Amino acid sequence: MRREELEQMIRTYGRDLFSFCCSMTCSRQDAEDLYQDTFLKLYEIGEKISIEKNPKSFLMGIAFNLYRNHRRKHFIRDRIAAEPGRTEEIAALAAAKGPSTEEQAILRENCLALRRAVAKLPDKYKIPILLFYMEELPMKEIERILRLPGGTVKTRLRRAKMILKRELEGAQS
Numbered sequence: 001m002r003r004e005e006l007e008q009m010i011r012t013y014g015r016d017l018f019s020f021c022c023s024m025t026c027s028r029q030d031a032e033d034l035y036q037d038t039f040l041k042l043y044e045i046g047e048k049i050s051i052e053k054n055p056k057s058f059l060m061g062i063a064f065n066l067y068r069n070h071r072r073k074h075f076i077r078d079r080i081a082a083e084p085g086r087t088e089e090i091a092a093l094a095a096a097k098g099p100s101t102e103e104q105a106i107l108r109e110n111c112l113a114l115r116r117a118v119a120k121l122p123d124k125y126k127i128p129i130l131l132f133y134m135e136e137l138p139m140k141e142i143e144r145i146l147r148l149p150g151g152t153v154k155t156r157l158r159r160a161k162m163i164l165k166r167e168l169e170g171a172q173s
Helices: 003-025 028-048 055-073 075-080 086-094 102-120 123-134 139-146 150-172
Strands: none
Touching: 003 028, 003 055, 003 123, 028 055, 055 123, 055 139, 102 123, 102 150, 123 139, 123 150, 139 150
């Protein structure tokens, strides 16, 4: 992959990829690392692959695989010393700037509650939700990225939605 091609990929898909990384990691610093690692990996394997079919999906797949590998390596550390307040950091990143009206405040609060609920989901439910609703990828692409059968992806989406519904209904009562 030539440098110009990489720069074009960054310009075209960089914002979406960074947003996906932020949602997966719930930390700006971790998202920045994952974002950079994704493009480094793309640059490393760029000559060996052809990504003309769906480059955005291919990038999301690289990011997901790097994230999954990182989580595997650091599972015990994360379990012992979890970082509190990571969901608030991602919510602050997503919050709109400028003067807010009452409606904007309510929308922001609902968005924050949803982001917190999604962040609490186990990865096996969180990743399909993010890919389907945030990145708006079709089911076939999600199946390919996660290397799972279609029925499994649909089941995980349905279960994640049920968990989110219970969580959000409980938060409103």
